[in-house]
Amino acid sequence: MMLTVAAVASLPPLPSYWACTTSESLALPFCNTALSIDQRVDDLVGRLTLAEKVAMIGPNGTLGNECADHTTGVPRLGVPQWMWLTETNTAVNSACFKPGVCATTFPGPMNMGASFNRTSWRAKGGVLGSEMRAFHNMNWQRNIGDQQHASLIAPTGFGPNINIARDPRFGRSSELPGEDEREDPLLSGTYAAEMVSGMQEKDAQGHPKMLAYLKHFTAYSVETNRGHDSYNISLHDLHETYLAQYELAFLSSGASGAMCSYNAVNGVPSCANDYVLNTLLKGKWQRDAIITTDCGAVSNLRGPPVNAPSPEHAAAWALNNGTDIEMGSDLFPNHLMSAVQKGLTTEAAITAAVRRTQRQLFTLGRFDPPTSRHTTINSTEHRQVQYEAALQGLVLLKNDAKMLPLRAGSRIAVVGPQGSAKQGLVSDYYGDEICWTDDKCHGTDCFDCIVSIAEAVSAQNVGGRTTTAKGVDVDSADTSGINLALKLAAEAEVVVLALGIDKSIEHEGIDRVDTSLPGLQESFALQVLALGKPTVLVLTNGGALAIDVLVSRAEPAPYAIVEAFNPNQIGAAALGETLFGGANRWGKLPVTMYEHAFISKKEMTDFDMSSGVGRTYRYYTGMPLYPFGFGLSYTQFHLTCQASAARRYGTPAGAANYSYACNVTNQGSISGDEVLMLYHSVGDAIRAQLDHPAPRRALIDFQRLSVVPGARASHQFELSEKDLMIVNANGEKVLYPGEHHLVFARGAAGVNDDDATFIVQA
DSSP states (O other): OOOBSTTSSOOOSSOTTOOSOSHHHHTSGGGOTTSOHHHHHHHHHHTOOHHHHHHTSSBOTTTSOTTTTEEOOBGGGTBOOEEOOEEOSSSOOOOOOBTTBSOOOOOOHHHHHHTOOHHHHHHHHHHHHHHHHHHHHTTOBOOOGGGGGGOBOOSEEEEEEOOOOOOTTOTTGGGOOOSOOSSSOTTHHHHHHHHHHHHTOBOTTSOBSOEEEEEEETTOOOOTTTTSOEEOOOHHHIIIIISHHHHHHHHHHOOOEEEEOSSEETTEEGGGOHIIIIIIIIIIIOTTOEEEEOTTHHHHTTSTTTOOSSHHHHHHHHHHTTOOBOOSSOHHHHHHHHHHHTTSSOHHHHHHHHHHHHHHHHHTTTTSOOOOOOOBOSOHHHHHHHHHHHHHTOEEEEEGGGOOSOOTTOEEEEESTTTSOSGGGOOTTOOSOSSOOBTTBOGGGOOTTSOOHHHHHHHHOTTSEEEEEOOSOSSOOOOTTHHHHHHHHHHOSEEEEEEEOOTTTSBTTBOOSOOSOOTTHHHHHHHHHTTOOOEEEEEEOSSOOOOHHHHOOSSOSOEEEEEOOOOTTTHHHHHHHHHTTSOOOOOOOSSOBOOTTHHHHSOTTOOOSSSTTOSHHHHOOSOOSBOTTOOOOSSOEEEEEEEOOOEEOOOTTOOEEEEEEEEEEEOSSSOEEEEEEEEEEEOHHHHHHOSSOOOSOEEEEEEEEEEOTTOEEEEEEEEEGGGGOEEOTTSOEEOOSSEEEEEEESSSTTTSTTOEEEEEEO
């Protein structure tokens, strides 16, 4: 049965911040639904004074949290204030409505990326869009401290965050879906396109459930000195790695806009970058896109690298170069009018920004009679989408002697600091509240509803005995708990060793300096493994961990390794079911797991993707612990692919169309999921003539398939010549004539012996 708020005494008469509700405003043309949206927008904007326009594109701190960006309304026209920022990366950031009715919190984005499942990504977006609109209909609020009474949710959501997972040390890695971006960014770009499409689904009246804005545009992957940092990035790397995922998301899903990032590219801050914001995004991808700053980014312009000489200069630079709305600082509302008077910007530029912002709110239905008033939060259907996503985002890295699945009725010890952790399992931007606040906990400190790994294992180990002790902390020198944990492990038949990092180690504002397990975790793990017990190592983390000494072990006992990323609310339950064989829905690594030495070979501030040892699977020349796309299963699959003859079709360019039929056979006795990945690389002759880097290989398509024992599942890959293009030194996509290689693989290329390789001529 669906959990909705239909049982409350009454629904508020209007959604929060609704306009065109007074008799005076209803008599005005902008409230006339018989007119076109552009006519209505023109009428509204034409009635505004310059002061009113300026107040609509910057925060008013007297209305609420400045980073949440409460912009001033126009009471004389019946237009209320608006709160722009509600985070929607993993859940709709909100206070719980009542027990059992909190926003649906999905597994961390790395888990989502690991599924390589377009359907799951779109379904997640659909859930977030529905719940965002429901909270808006209910006049419900975010939970952001003392200001929460004023922070009623409006359906303008910020997320997904699709910055590249360029370096595992990045403090915000837990917010990202993976590392694959290129001229056809088939992981992060497709993830965003599907998720945004679900978020912005339209109702019967043609109104999107919400407006979705991408984060953080662009080349943002360092926390140290953020807001005043600048990185040298070639046009090749900029277009191949740092822009491509955004281009795909805007062109494929019609994302409503983006939040510009704190950093600068080649000395030009992202929130005042005419080339990125105006020439590319608004000029080529989405003309009506809204650009909001990250919190305080306009005030940051007063400092390095540009050192704006006055607040007026900073505000004008941001506005003139593509920013529409300021968040977190008040230079727009306090200094844009004087910037106009000083000739630094124009009223026309302000009007254009206001028109873009208000036009989007008209498409949202804010100025129409309210129609869709659903109140569905955390329904049975939403929880099913959440749980399915959790099952598909786990990655099996090792399974010696088929140690997994585990047998119920066993003596199992769950040890390690992440075994009993709850808050420690969450990713950044998990939401304002996951669990209902009661007498036992308060607000954002309430995590009791999260399923721990130990609880999940105990629930599955029916008829057995499950004990737990953390042994060591995530990051401390405290040895007082080690003896008890080792005792429990020695008494057990099987050990589940839960290690990893939490938000004390990686989070917004701080990067990791080391990728190894912090504190005493590694030495404790070696003590546990020395017991010679069958052991399952479960890793929970955002950024990848360097577990070099734990990948192999000399002891003969069976050993398995599972990457669980950030399970968040329900992921541990999915892990428990999977460990005991109730599900075989494993995903694939969305990142490269580098060896520990990587951090000494590549400076974190080096944004060049191909220099030195390179970065990501596309350019890395070293030997990773586990490559991008790697992942095992409880069953055995076999891949075969067959090429159809290249054929021409009637496009103006006459581009060739290549077709490949691939079959995956389940040769084992367990149903399971497999992910097919298609990689492209140019031949040696082409590579020899290039004056720019070319990826060693790059993902250009993928497909997740479910196959029952003894059966075969098929997928047809259809390619055109654009799939063979690579980015040149000028940032342009080019098809080089000559030999191109296509590799079809079950995940990582070069790992299984059934990869199918084809050579095509362009």
